[in-house]
Amino acid sequence: MKIKLIVLLIGFSFFGYSQKKVSKKTVILKPKTEFVSDLISKMTLDEKIGQLNLPTSGDITTGQANSSDVAKNIEDGKVGGLFNIKSVKKIKEVQKIAVEKSRLKIPLLFGMDVIHGYETTFPIPLGLSSTWDMDLIERSAQIAAQEASADGINWTFSPMVDISRDPRWGRVSEGSGEDPFLGSRIAEAMVKGYQQKDLSKNNTILSCVKHFALYGAPEAGRDYNTVDMSRIRMYNDYFPPYKAAIDAGVGSVMASFNEVDGIPATGNKWLMTNVLRNQWGFKGFVVTDYTGINEMVDHGMGDLQTVSALAMNAGIEMDMVGEGFLKTLKKSVDEKKVSIEQIDNAVRLILNAKYDLGLFHDPYKYCDENRAKTEIFTKSNRAEARAIAAQSLVLLKNNKQLLPLKKSGTIALIGPLADAKENMAGTWSVATNMEKSISLLTGLKEVAGTNTKVLYAKGSNLDYDAAFEERATMFGKTLHRDSRTSAELLAEALQIAGESDIIVAALGESAELSGESSSRTNLEIPQAQRDLLQALLKTGKPVVLVLFTGRPLVLVQENETVPAILNTWFAGSEAGYSIADVLFGDVNPSGKLTATFPRSVGQVPIYYNQKNTGRPLMNKEGKFEKFRSNFIDERNEPLYPFGFGLSYTNFKYDKVEISAVKMKADEKLKISVEVENTGDYNGKEVIQLYIRDLVGSVTRPVKELKGFQKIAVNKGEKQKVTFEIGIEDLKFYNADLQFIAELGTFEVFVGTDSNTENKVVFELIK
Ligand code: BGC
Numbered sequence: 001m002k003i004k005l006i007v008l009l010i011g012f013s014f015f016g017y018s019q020k021k022v023s024k025k026t027v028i029l030k031p032k033t034e035f036v037s038d039l040i041s042k043m044t045l046d047e048k049i050g051q052l053n054l055p056t057s058g059d060i061t062t063g064q065a066n067s068s069d070v071a072k073n074i075e076d077g078k079v080g081g082l083f084n085i086k087s088v089k090k091i092k093e094v095q096k097i098a099v100e101k102s103r104l105k106i107p108l109l110f111g112m113d114v115i116h117g118y119e120t121t122f123p124i125p126l127g128l129s130s131t132w133d134m135d136l137i138e139r140s141a142q143i144a145a146q147e148a149s150a151d152g153i154n155w156t157f158s159p160m161v162d163i164s165r166d167p168r169w170g171r172v173s174e175g176s177g178e179d180p181f182l183g184s185r186i187a188e189a190m191v192k193g194y195q196q197k198d199l200s201k202n203n204t205i206l207s208c209v210k211h212f213a214l215y216g217a218p219e220a221g222r223d224y225n226t227v228d229m230s231r232i233r234m235y236n237d238y239f240p241p242y243k244a245a246i247d248a249g250v251g252s253v254m255a256s257f258n259e260v261d262g263i264p265a266t267g268n269k270w271l272m273t274n275v276l277r278n279q280w281g282f283k284g285f286v287v288t289d290y291t292g293i294n295e296m297v298d299h300g301m302g303d304l305q306t307v308s309a310l311a312m313n314a315g316i317e318m319d320m321v322g323e324g325f326l327k328t329l330k331k332s333v334d335e336k337k338v339s340i341e342q343i344d345n346a347v348r349l350i351l352n353a354k355y356d357l358g359l360f361h362d363p364y365k366y367c368d369e370n371r372a373k374t375e376i377f378t379k380s381n382r383a384e385a386r387a388i389a390a391q392s393l394v395l396l397k398n399n400k401q402l403l404p405l406k407k408s409g410t411i412a413l414i415g416p417l418a419d420a421k422e423n424m425a426g427t428w429s430v431a432t433n434m435e436k437s438i439s440l441l442t443g444l445k446e447v448a449g450t451n452t453k454v455l456y457a458k459g460s461n462l463d464y465d466a467a468f469e470e471r472a473t474m475f476g477k478t479l480h481r482d483s484r485t486s487a488e489l490l491a492e493a494l495q496i497a498g499e500s501d502i503i504v505a506a507l508g509e510s511a512e513l514s515g516e517s518s519s520r521t522n523l524e525i526p527q528a529q530r531d532l533l534q535a536l537l538k539t540g541k542p543v544v545l546v547l548f549t550g551r552p553l554v555l556v557q558e559n560e561t562v563p564a565i566l567n568t569w570f571a572g573s574e575a576g577y578s579i580a581d582v583l584f585g586d587v588n589p590s591g592k593l594t595a596t597f598p599r600s601v602g603q604v605p606i607y608y609n610q611k612n613t614g615r616p617l618m619n620k621e622g623k624f625e626k627f628r629s630n631f632i633d634e635r636n637e638p639l640y641p642f643g644f645g646l647s648y649t650n651f652k653y654d655k656v657e658i659s660a661v662k663m664k665a666d667e668k669l670k671i672s673v674e675v676e677n678t679g680d681y682n683g684k685e686v687i688q689l690y691i692r693d694l695v696g697s698v699t700r701p702v703k704e705l706k707g708f709q710k711i712a713v714n715k716g717e718k719q720k721v722t723f724e725i726g727i728e729d730l731k732f733y734n735a736d737l738q739f740i741a742e743l744g745t746f747e748v749f750v751g752t753d754s755n756t757e758n759k760v761v762f763e764l765i766k
Pocket of ligand 1: 289516
């Protein structure tokens with residue numbers, strides 16, 4: 001990482017470490033290795049252990065920083081960083097304690113879960129991934145970094161890159177879906193967006209890839225539950241996005257809560273040292289997840305001292321919240337259970353990060369109150385968020401071109417998510433100002449213009465069960481539960497439906513029905529809303545379902561009965577505008593699913609890149625076949641496959657062409673296809689390339705995404721798209737976990753989603 005050695009000094013000259021002031025405003029520090037070694041040589045064991053401690057901001061409020069418990073610990077050199085503290089003013093106050101009152105005056109890291117935007121919020125990560133647009137995704141992270149750094153934050157716990165094939169797990173909302181190839185490209189884009197390859201700038205922040213590893217594969221989709229997976233699956237399907245983030249230069253890694261191969265990730269030396277350090281060459285530091293060390297006591301790995309030593313010896317550097325390191329490491333050093341070299345190494349990696357961020361040059365680098373006033377939730381950031389969010393919406397059905405809506409007549413907007421600004425930003429949006437988010441009602445009215453009348457009724461609550469609604473609307477993300485009876489709510493809805501030309505039903509999940517600790521066993525829209533929807537359909541008026549969700553849902557009934565379905569995820573602070581832009585056709589939808597939508601919970605885990613098995617189904621119609629791999633009561637295929645998403649226009653694919661039918665290891669093949677926009681609208685299409693390795697030394701998936709391009713094609717026009725395939729695209733981890741390609745026949749598919757059968761064949765030869 002390139003670090004500028006000369007920076008401006010804003011009014012401090014009291015470092016406990018060596019620093020030369022060459023002029024009134026210039027600070028020159030020794031090069032990183034030397035500087036950090038010098039500093040470590042001055043530290044007591046307590047001060048070293050203090051650097052490994054990451055508490056939450058706890059009771060710190062402005063004006064009280066000096067008297068809080070956390071403040072006392074900072075003063076005593078027992079804190080390396082703080083998280084979840086918001087505002088420059090507070091952060092400055094706390095940093096001041098570290099650099100003015102602690103003995104060695106080491107500045108603090110300030111972390112936060114800046115997951116999909118800061119105050120300006122972008123779609124939840126699953127939504128962002130549905131854009132398939134790496135430039136936009138990178139840009140969203142860059143804007144998030146810009147705003148967060150303007151507010152004092154220098155470290156984000158993002159990107160979350162856990163692959164998941166299980167929509168019961170609530171945190172599918174926080175990741176990029178089920179595919180390792182797409183997930184890897186997104187991991188790179190996010191890291192690049194946050195860090196911009198230059199952490200010394202004041203508008204970039206340290207990124208933290210999480211949750212290492214396999215957090216997205218808990219048994220039964222129950223959060224924090226046991227993960228048990230073969231190594232070959234880890235390496236081929238679940239590890240790639242973490243590795244991609246490492247290769248992109250991510251500065252930190254967060255350990256996951258779950259176990260990996262029988263040992264919790266937080267105490268897993270194979271994972272943290274063999275894989276992460278030795279195989280992947282990671283040079284940054286590893287932080288636990290929230291109380292990850294302490295939780296190893298409940299995992300059954302020993303008492304607090306034992307599990308803290310286990311974590312340290314496994315290769316963990318920083319302890320989030322639990323204070324296991326703070327309370328026990330000294331004793332473990334005395335008892336020779338942990339070496340001083342191991343601790344020095346951990347301290348070094350954390351101080352390196354502080355150096356890279358420029359905090360030793362200027363601990364107040366991210367504390368510019370003027371930036372806080374002018375760079376957060378700006379008009380231009382919001383405009384970009386609106387445009388990005390519109391790209392994340394996925395059109396699932398559009399019978400007889402019901403959409404786009406006309407900007408005339410009367411629209412009945414009905415549903416508990418219609419006027420729900422608190423829910424628009426979605427889960428993990430801690431910095432957002434929910435009050436300022438744009439609801440669908442606001443967005444629809446504004447974008448519709450004066451020729452259109454928009455009537456509104458809530459129609460139903462989230463569900464009949466008030467206690468369920470309470471659990472699903474935590475952290476202030478209320479849906480303002482209506483105390484009227486279901487019949488009264490419905491009557492009002494039917495009344496306005498009767499006065500309208502078309503019904504827009506805003507239904508689905510609330511923001512906190514997905515996210516952490518929000519696993520579900522039922523993947524349908526809550527019953528009260530399904531009943532509402534059926535009642536609206538009975539009116540005979542055309543109905544558009546605007547779906548809000550943080551996960552793939554089971555939408556069989558909706559798909560059968562509703563003419564148009566637009567899946568909007570939780571699109572962020574500008575959601576209402578973005579959804580209206582798409583509904584009225586100002587933006588043509590182009591999002592594509594990055595996670596399979598099942599037909600029933602029983603199909604889960606479900607994903608497109610499955611294995612063929614020894615008894616695949618012989619028919620393509622989904623008919624039951626005895627003694628083949630299928631269900632007696634459900635089809636094998638999902639409702640909507642990975643990569644699926646419609647447009648207001650149509651795209652026609654020509655046959656795939658290939659530059660040669662044989663390829664040697666040092667050669668490349670060109671795969672091309674012509675795509676024609678045959679409909680009535682200009683539009684964008686995500687062209688997807690999949691490979692199948694027909695014979696292998698280990699079983700290979702029926703399809704694997706290996707390329708994609710999002711292109712704009714105007715109506716009536718054609719475009720030729722070309723992909724290049726090389727040996728790297730054919731490699732996989734074999735039974736000995738070697739990353740190799742094997743000679744033989746490959747199929748290459750190019751099409752509009754993972755169901756495509758548009759293919760060519762080639763052979764990899766010696
Ligand atoms: C989550 C992490 C998050 C951390 C800090 C944990 O509960 O699993 O994703 O970064 O809290 O807020």
